[in-house]
Amino acid sequence: MTLQHDIKEKRNNRGILLISCPDRPGIVSKVSTTLFNHDCNIIDSNQHSTDPEAGHFFLRIEFECSDLEHKKSSIEKSFQLLSEIFDMKYSFNYGNESQSLAIFVSKENHCLLELLLEWQRGDLLGDIKLVIGNHEDLKEYVENVNIPFYYLPITRETKEEVEKKQLELLKEYEIDTIVLARYMQILSPSFIEHYPCQIINIHHSFLPAFVGANPYKRAYERGVKLIGATAHYVTDDLDEGPIIEQDIERVKHHHELSDLKKIGSQVERKVLLKAVKWHNSHRIIPFGNKTIVFD
């Protein structure tokens, strides 16, 4: 993809710094002065504190620095020191390093196709390195665009073994982030802990919720006027992890149950795409069970 290449070229001297720490006076001052001392010019910064007293502090800084490649290590060393003083979690992300993505799929294609579409346009802000499916249905879509597809079927008996194989593949391809594009398997806690806040899931939901089986049918029977979708980071608590993005589509009385599912798939692919792009451009800081999104 030459577009991807162009973006990288342009962003060679760009860095993004994410910080999360207990709030106290002087953090912005120290952080910005440290960057200034390394000739970094701040392009865009966003900061948020949950509560001025005893709260938590979040910062995203996008900066530019000529010859960043060679200054990286000294900048990072300075922040190592700072982080100890302020009890900071921080990460540096460089414009010339794009996120390496794995996509997990089952049989439904809409989320996968949306991600492939944007990836083909060079707009995903990340590289899809491989797709893993527990069904073979979507193989052709993936191989058509020259991305490797791994078919790893799962049964109750083989689940542990398959997850091990999945982890090996993720390691081999140096994956940063896993996107569950309607992957209909529950990942085990031991799998998830390898990728904390690096696994993105998508599911639909309704206003109000229809808890239990057949939510589409029951939503249809009550004549809901909206279908929503929620993208979130995966935690042990199924579908209860930190929310990244949500949106809705309108429904009308003439829509049949099958139409609702199609409308649901439209809003799922839209919301998942937004979440993946924000994640890839380091606009999200997870904190407890919520996210700070500097969009």
Added chain:
Amino acid sequence: MTLQHDIKEKRNNRGILLISCPDRPGIVSKVSTTLFNHDCNIIDSNQHSTDPEAGHFFLRIEFECSDLEHKKSSIEKSFQLLSEIFDMKYSFNYGNESQSLAIFVSKENHCLLELLLEWQRGDLLGDIKLVIGNHEDLKEYVENVNIPFYYLPITRETKEEVEKKQLELLKEYEIDTIVLARYMQILSPSFIEHYPCQIINIHHSFLPAFVGANPYKRAYERGVKLIGATAHYVTDDLDEGPIIEQDIERVKHHHELSDLKKIGSQVERKVLLKAVKWHNSHRIIPFGNKTIVFD
């Protein structure tokens, strides 16, 4: 309100017919032929069937008929006959008769103020005849625009008696429709049965739902990105009646709990207004636990 008056003038020869019955072939043919035979010209019609076989049929027809005032009774007589053949529920609504509304309130003012705003503009498509509050807080807003306000406080002991008083007032003012504008009392089944699908309620909700106490707090703690509101007809099953309209507003990480409540109030007043206007212009046919909205 002179605007109300103008609209009535203009609509003197307009009628709206709503029909709901088991589906079978020939209904549209018979209905439209009957209207034609009475010199009614169909302006706008919408029809929907849930299922061609053994389903249910819904029809809304807006028609024009010169000298409608005098032809009314013979038109209605014809439909009396038709309704027996097709096992129809039907209603005729005339452009020169606007809905008489009662608003029930407690302490929160946003929904009341929105309804008063549109009513003052002549855009509510209905007349607010009285406001009943179980608190006195909103009295001034109502009396300022010369609508009677009745303060009827409620305790567990007096509830039955107060509902009786409310029903008397509703009868006295010849009320068609009750709007619960953040009225924080649960109406008894015996009250509700006097106004089937004529009581409209509004409540906020989230994606996914946070069932139980303090939904705003828990939604805040999970960092939801949307706040929704649902307007519905009141049935015995609290907040579970047929949905009329839903919508959402976006929320950001910098919004505090108090901001969420304010955003919630914005979406509540917007959704309630839409529901009341659709109801007043006879665009809704309730059916079982859902609504057909011909908007």
Added chain:
Amino acid sequence: MTLQHDIKEKRNNRGILLISCPDRPGIVSKVSTTLFNHDCNIIDSNQHSTDPEAGHFFLRIEFECSDLEHKKSSIEKSFQLLSEIFDMKYSFNYGNESQSLAIFVSKENHCLLELLLEWQRGDLLGDIKLVIGNHEDLKEYVENVNIPFYYLPITRETKEEVEKKQLELLKEYEIDTIVLARYMQILSPSFIEHYPCQIINIHHSFLPAFVGANPYKRAYERGVKLIGATAHYVTDDLDEGPIIEQDIERVKHHHELSDLKKIGSQVERKVLLKAVKWHNSHRIIPFGNKTIVFD
């Protein structure tokens, strides 16, 4: 696509009738009685009149009729008679006949990819028979999914000849509808007259409009907060044909000019898709320079 096949199966007995004529009393009555006499059961109908006196009448009826295949010709014959009485334009569309689409492209891929995505899912409600490009850039995307791609470059000198070749291809493939998916050539009036209200175009626009060159740049310089897109039928009057659908996406101050173009492409593909689906399901009646959309 087996999905396409399933939908056809299910819709074998479905028909959609579109009518447009000068308004006068009795049309619905005559039309519905005629359908009833041919054992057609009306599933869904929408009617609209621009003005009860001297206005225009529009009707969309979706009906079901067992053994429709054999009754078609007699139904159509009856409407031939009716159309003469009422000066009607009408069309019958059958559920087992899906629209045959040609897509015209240049270099930009976002609209093409969106259409291919939905087509692959069996959700486009139409079949893409061929793609014609005046550039070769998008060939691979098209051939990857086994649709023929015709590369027909255009110069001022060859334009007439190329349009002739295009028309031949459209005839050969029995095309009903042409979708201009960011096709950057202006079609000649003589081309357009072969496909009245059968060519769909998409373009972005702003609030307020920035007429003239470089609209994105000028919108950016004034800090617009929205980017819109308009899908319309193509007429001789460039970009001024009847509007089918419009929507917008939000823009923020941190979006650069290149971001605006990307956001513009997102809203373009979304709006074009909706327009094409409505067209394919016969939900649009063009009238003068506007459209009636029974969505």
Added chain:
Amino acid sequence: MTLQHDIKEKRNNRGILLISCPDRPGIVSKVSTTLFNHDCNIIDSNQHSTDPEAGHFFLRIEFECSDLEHKKSSIEKSFQLLSEIFDMKYSFNYGNESQSLAIFVSKENHCLLELLLEWQRGDLLGDIKLVIGNHEDLKEYVENVNIPFYYLPITRETKEEVEKKQLELLKEYEIDTIVLARYMQILSPSFIEHYPCQIINIHHSFLPAFVGANPYKRAYERGVKLIGATAHYVTDDLDEGPIIEQDIERVKHHHELSDLKKIGSQVERKVLLKAVKWHNSHRIIPFGNKTIVFD
């Protein structure tokens, strides 16, 4: 309004600093260090640069500082010095000082009523000190809520004199910001220059624009599917000042011309409200002909 009072109490130690200057390295560092040296704790900050090289820098900082009342002057003195070094425009805004608003009206009431509604709820984040009308129609709405209404009719001959009178009133009431709530008079350049980027206007618009007379009629005739509204700061160039906020509402074919105007008024009042609230909470930095909105 006691709510206004509560908010003020709570915000006694809150300050908002807005900065705009040519970009160069070190600004954030200097600004945040200066605040830190005065014991100010940054709660929320947003920064944006138009272009890292030779671009412009914008910063909004919300901070907390105990005993702010007494430290104000020394903080401001420090920024006086800083501003000279960096060629800064800056302003300090304190949580206990709310914007004083004047509203200008003519005959249409929807924008006025929306502002009064939110003001009555204590949610406008500003105080409406007076309303000036060139017609008397809206007087009662204003006096009902105990705000002074000045009726100042305007003719071509008296315009200069009336504007002088208006300016006197604005001075007398110590007005910060003027909201043109469908005020149908054009303000003279000499009036406007007293309130640069302190006058907010609202107007509807369409996609695409219908330049010239009767835009609603022409939009109706082309069957637009959206009505938009734009809130902007008033400059000499009529309706061409920096855009603050824009939004749209959907329109359907059954909406008549009068419906379009009503829908237009809904979106106007919604957009104007948002713009006024952002302005009142110092979330907007105008720059050239655009605005940076830190929402």
